[in-house]
Amino acid sequence: MYQLSGVTKRYRRGKETVRALDGVDLIIEDGGRLVIQGPTGGGKSTLLQMLGGLDRPTEGRVLLDGTDLATLPEARLTRVRAEKIGFVFQGFNLVPTLTAQENVETALVPLGLKTSERRERAAEALVSVGLGERRGHLPGELSGGQQQRVAIARALVKRPAVLLADEPTGNLDESMRDEIMDLLEGLWEENGLTFVMVTHDTALARRAPRLATIRKGQVTIREQVVG
Amino acid sequence: MFFTYLRRELRRRRKAALVVASGLALGIALVIVVDSVTAGMSRAQTKVLESLYGLGTDMTVTKAASPPGEGDAVRRPRFRFDAGAGTDSAQQSQDVVMVQGFETLTASTVAKVAAQDGVADAVGGLSARVMKVDGRFASGEVRPAQPGQAPGQGGAGGEVRGGGADFGVDSYTVYGTDVAHQGLGPLTSSKITSGRTFTAGETSAKVAVVDSAHAKEQGLTVGEKITVSGTAYTVIGVATADSGDASADVYLPLAEAQTLADAKGRVTTVYVRATASQRIDEVKGAVQKNVPGTTVTTSADLADTVSGSLSTASDLATGVGKWLSIVVLGAAFVVAGLLTSSAVSRRVREFGTLKALGWRSGRVTRQVAGEALAHGLIGGALGIGAGLAGAWAVTAFGPTLTAELGGGAGGGGGQRFAGGPGGGGGPVRETATRALDVALTAPVSLTTIGLAVALAVTGGLVAGGFGGWRAARLRPADALRRVG
Known part of the structure; x- marks a missing residue:
């Protein structure tokens, strides 16, 4: 469970x-x-980074299962990211020189698994996103939708408690968008994840039971009835 | 995963890898060529010095000939021939054997030098020159004056007609070698190519070993006899110098040479071998202190007197070549570092993502450093290949260098260091300048290869240090924000 209280983040941009x-x-x-x-x-993205332990707030606390990510030493924060949090990015962020299988394996490297187990789990994750046949392909040889599927497999292969997605369909066309969203929602239900997604897309926003609207750094929560 | 990632990066970013590796390769190749050429110079100098000294000699002990004082008689060879009558005069021949180059030292000096701490072996030798005059000498005939001959044309009683001389002068060098201690001295720099060398028992035997060039000039072969100052010696062997000119034309047992030169129990040079090369300076000091009046010349001293193109090339290799290598290598390191750092900048999203996935900074840094190290090793391999090719080209097509010994030593060179019997000197004083041609080689030693590998690893680590430092400082949020 996430508990954020008084989270403030200030940046310097030039003199401002x-x-x-x-x-x-x-x-x-x-x-x-x-x-x-x-x-x-x-x-939006700043809030997601706070939730993911990628950045620290200037003030306030970000508790994940009772652990304050704001004050956690860097090594332990890295460990939390490695074990508990899966990320999906708008631009897929796959390593261009590694195959789909190897890209998924990168998420398991910090867990110190045996090579055979790592390979097996990565292959399973790719099968679960419908890319079992494409695991030897490089990102450049895959379509945008397929690349995002690889990224989703990479996020979920470690069996995280939390899935954070930053505009996961932002680079995809409409049909692909629905396909990816169906996949993410299916995996969320199947795995019992805590799923937080940033999106500009109102149609996608309507599909979630809770909507957080953020303006000038302040958040308003609205409960929604999902049809 | 480390090696898989590394392999993929190297394969798919070949051009970038080649650019970094080529820079390092250039520097490493230059180091190999300069190092091997310097080694070649050093080998050439050693060869030159060995031709003068003989193998295994660390230093020589001599005594410089003092210039004749006012009123002193200058020692010159003197020949006496009787003129025969008319054209019937017989062929006459006379030779004079004279110690050359140095003041002589007593045999006890050899023992004294041998007794110094740090001396493994000391052997005396005598250098001499044979001047031979060979020809006919006829006296003139007095003929009575002819009628009508003007006064003053032939004198009152007649005139002297005919007479004169027809002779040739030959000169060659003789070296008296201690047949009981043949491990040191000039003969060691020659190989016996025909016949045999002296045996330890031939201290007073009438035998000689002749240099191959002298043998060819005189038409001598093993078994023939040569006569020196009236004594006949059987040629038992022909020796060929390893490089350059031989130290002497004829080698005789020391006692025989001493007898011929009228220098019984005397030597001109003591050849010394130290117990260890590190002790040479110490031994030199001890001999100078304990055997006063002598000149001790080490191979290092002798090397200082080498001039000519060998010396110039050696100076270039050790001076310009060394600094050029350092500058190019330094530049290659910096360029490799900057290129690696710039590569990290281009892959900021990749590394930021990996950190977001839970990769520690250390793991990302190791990956970057590993890639840089691989670039360094590729550069090392290319550099070693290019360096070996360069060294081979120098050996195959390199120029022949001339080493001049002693000419640049500044006056009286022969008196200063002409340790070898062939080194000059003469009846009175000659310059000791001696020129030898040496082919330039560029031998590549395992040490040089080891140095190249070490430089490649260092270059890789320097580049990895630059890139790794940058990657380690990367915060995932900044990395993702910058490209998002």
Whole structure:
């Protein structure tokens, strides 16, 4: 479970100080699904980075299962990311020189698994996203949708508690968008993950039971009825 | 995963890898060529010095000939011939054997030098020159004056007609070698190519070994006899110098040479071998202190007197070549580092993502450093290949260098160091300048290869250090934000 209290993040941009998050209080239950929406520069990605332990707040606490990610030493924070959090990015962020299988394996490297187990789990993850036949392909040999599937497999192969997705369909066309969203929602339900997604897309935002709208660093939560 | 990732990166970013590796390869190849050429110079100098000294000699002990004082008689060869009558005069021949180059030392000096701490072996030798005059000498005939001859044309009683001389002068060098201690001295720099060398028992035997060039000139072969100052010696062997000119034309047992030169119990040079090369300077000091009035010349001293193109090339290799290598290698290291660092900048999203996935900074740094090290090793392999090719080309097509010994030593060179019997000197004083042609080689030793590998690894580590430092400082949020 996430518990954010008074989370503030300030950046220096030239001579100006930008307040990306301004005293955000937020609770996300285990297995919950939250969509974050808001205008560009409103602080959506910053909030996601706080949740993912990729950045630290200037003030406030980010508790994940009782552990404050804001004050955790770097090595332990890295460990939390390696074990508990899966990321899916808008630009897929696959290593271009590694095959689909090897890209998925990169998420298991920090866990110190045996090579055989690592390979087996990566292959299974690719099968689960429908890319079992494409595991030897390089990212450049795959379509955008396929690349995002590889990225999803990479995020889930470690069996995380949390899946964080930053505009996962932002680079995909409409049909591919639905396909990926169906996949993510299916995996969320299947694995009981806590799923937080940032999106600009209102149609996608409507599919989540909770919607967090962020403007000028402040968050408003709205419960939705999913049809 | 480390090696898989490394292999994929190297394979798919071949051009970038080649650029970094080529820079390092250039520097490493230059180091190999300069190092091997320097080794070749050193080998050439050693060869030159050995031709003068003989193998295994660490230093020589001599005594410089003092210039004749005012009123002193200058020692010159003197020949006496009787002129025969008319054209019937017989062929006459006379030779004079004279110690050359140095003041002589007593045999006790050899023992004294041998007794010094750090001396493994000391052997005396005598250098001499044979001047031979060979020809006919006829006296003139007095003929009575002819009628009508003007006064002053032939004198009152007649005139002297005919007479004169027809002779040739030959000169060659003789070296008296201690047949009981043949491990040191000039003969060691020659190989017996025909017949045999002296045996330890031939201390007073009438036998000689002749240099191959002298043998060819005189038409001598093994078994023939040569006569020196009236004594006949049987040629038992022909020796050929390993490089350059031989130290002497004729080698005789020491006692025989001493007898011929009228220098019983005397030697001109003591050849010394130290117990260890590190002790040469110490032994030199001890001999100078304990055997006063002598000149001790080590191979290092002798090397300082080498001039000519060998010396110039050697100076170039050790001076310009060394600094050029250092500058190129330093530049290659820096360029490799900057290129690696720039490669990290281009892959900032990749490394940021890996960190987001839970890769520790150390693991990312190791990956970057591993790639840089691989670039270094590829550069090392290319550099070693290019260096070996360069060294081979120098050996195959390199110029022949001339080494001049002693000419640049500054006046009285022969008196200073002409350790070898062939080194010059003469009845009075000659310059000791001696020129030898040596082919330039560039031998590549295992040490040089080891140095190249070490440089390749260092270059890789330097480049990896640059890139790794940059990768380690990368914060995942910054990396992802910058490219998002």
